[in-house]
Amino acid sequence: MFDNLSEKLDKAFHVLKGHGQITEINVAETLKEIRRALLDADVNFKIAKEFTNTVKEKALGQNVLTSLQPGQLMVKLVKDELTELMGGEAEGIDLSGDPSVILMSGLQGSGKTTFSGKLANYLKNKKTKKPLLVACDVYRPAAIDQLHIVGDQIGVEVYSDRDNNDPVAIAKAGISHAKSTGCNVVIIDTAGRLAVDEQMMTEISNIHKAIEPQETLFVVDSMTGQDAVNTAKAFNDVLNFDGVVLTKLDGDTRGGAAISIKSVVDKPIKFIGTGEKMEAIDVFHPSRMADRILG
Ligand code: GDP
Numbered sequence: 001m002f003d004n005l006s007e008k009l010d011k012a013f014h015v016l017k018g019h020g021q022i023t024e025i026n027v028a029e030t031l032k033e034i035r036r037a038l039l040d041a042d043v044n045f046k047i048a049k050e051f052t053n054t055v056k057e058k059a060l061g062q063n064v065l066t067s068l069q070p071g072q073l074m075v076k077l078v079k080d081e082l083t084e085l086m087g088g089e090a091e092g093i094d095l096s097g098d099p100s101v102i103l104m105s106g107l108q109g110s111g112k113t114t115f116s117g118k119l120a121n122y123l124k125n126k127k128t129k130k131p132l133l134v135a136c137d138v139y140r141p142a143a144i145d146q147l148h149i150v151g152d153q154i155g156v157e158v159y160s161d162r163d164n165n166d167p168v169a170i171a172k173a174g175i176s177h178a179k180s181t182g183c184n185v186v187i188i189d190t191a192g193r194l195a196v197d198e199q200m201m202t203e204i205s206n207i208h209k210a211i212e213p214q215e216t217l218f219v220v221d222s223m224t225g226q227d228a229v230n231t232a233k234a235f236n237d238v239l240n241f242d243g244v245v246l247t248k249l250d251g252d253t254r255g256g257a258a259i260s261i262k263s264v265v266d267k268p269i270k271f272i273g274t275g276e277k278m279e280a281i282d283v284f285h286p287s288r289m290a291d292r293i294l295g
Contacts, residue, residue, distance in 0.1 A: 001249050001253075001292065002254065002258070002293050003253045004040065004041065004253040005254060005255045005293055008033070008036070008040060008041075009037050009078070009293065010294075011037075012030050012034045012036075013071050015029060015030060016030050016070045016071035022070045023065070027059060027065065031059075032052075034052055035049065035052045038051060038052075040254070041225075041255045041259065042226050042254050042256030042257070043256045043260050044226060044264070047260045047264075055074075055078055055081050059073070059074060059077055062077070075294055079290045080290075082259065082286075082289075082293060083286045085262065086259060086262055086284075086286035086289055086290065087268045088286055090283055090285045091268040092270070092283070093217075093270055094214040094242070095185065095214070098184060099179065099183055099185055099186045100184065100185045100214045100215070101175060101212075101215075102185065102186065102213060102214065102215045102217060103171075103204075103207065103208060103216045103217070104116050104187065104217055105192075105204050105219065105239060105241065106218055106231075107192045107193060107220070107221075107231060108191075108192035109194070109221070110220050111219055111221060111245075111248060111273055112189055112190070112219045113146050113147055113150060114273065114276065115245050116150070116189040117150035117154055117156075117278055118279075118281040119271070120150075120151075120154060120156045121154040121156065130184055130185070131156050131185040132156070132159055132177065132181070133147055133151050133156055133187050134159045134160070134171060134174030134189065135147045135148075135160035135170070135189055136167040136188055136189060136191065136207065137167075137189065137192075138165045138191065140191070143189075143191070144160045159177050161173065167207055168206050171207050171211050172211060175211060188207070188211070190204055190207060191203065196234045196235075201235075201238045204235075204238070205238050208239055216239050216240075216242050217243050217244070217245050218235045218236065218241045218243070218267075219244075220257065222255075222272075223248050223251055225254060225256040226257075226260075228246075229265075232261050232265045232267075233265055236267060242270075244261055244265070245271045246269055246271075246272045246273070246284070247273035248273060249273065250275050250280070255293065258289065270284060272284050
């Protein structure tokens, strides 16, 4: 995960970690390398620039030049700043409803269906939760099949209605079904497209307005970097979602989406997907991620 970024940041600190006199030039060079590493990770130019400016100010404020271990101090400053940029504290999801309704949004292929299954499984394992999965993709029969396969695999019921082509009606019927069968969490999987388009946005917005979910999660493929950030912005403008799910982190060597998405949409990353298996789900902890990135 984010191996390229970790390697480049490690190299950036190389000079400061060596012995001998540290000069302002060394610090400036390190900051330049950090900025370059962030840009290579597909972090937006403005965010990378602000990041290094903040680190620079803090480094000056803490007299990095005269400190005993300037390398370690810089690593700490970068780690703290990365944590802050990725959201500070971990944020959970709202499960206060009865049932709690969780709406999934995102493009096709982002990992929505897989994540819906992972989340259902994660909640089911908490014992106090009995989830229901609802299939609201009325365009691709294969998507309904896929959710049923996932449901069977984890032992969670899936509500679908292949004769109905109104996703709002299916979502509502799913929630009623949950109430009558004692399910206390409803996870609604929706249709995505390959790119943002008006019809998809209108549809997801209609579902959102009709069911008023406790949680609206935006699912996005981490490997798509700045595209992920732009897509997040488009969905957030329409849905004002509650949190982001970053999938496929296991294949992401760069990390740009994880680093910049929070500061662009001002919504926390709540979960990450780290593999295709149902168990490959984790709560996102900004500080742990920063620790991992900086080794
Ligand atoms: P949807 O179209 O948004 O519902 O996306 P899917 O759930 O069908 O996922 C698309 C592909 O990504 C599938 O092949 C999944 O197995 C794969 N996938 C989903 N999440 C992850 C993940 O966290 N890691 C990896 N490596 N693959 C994932």
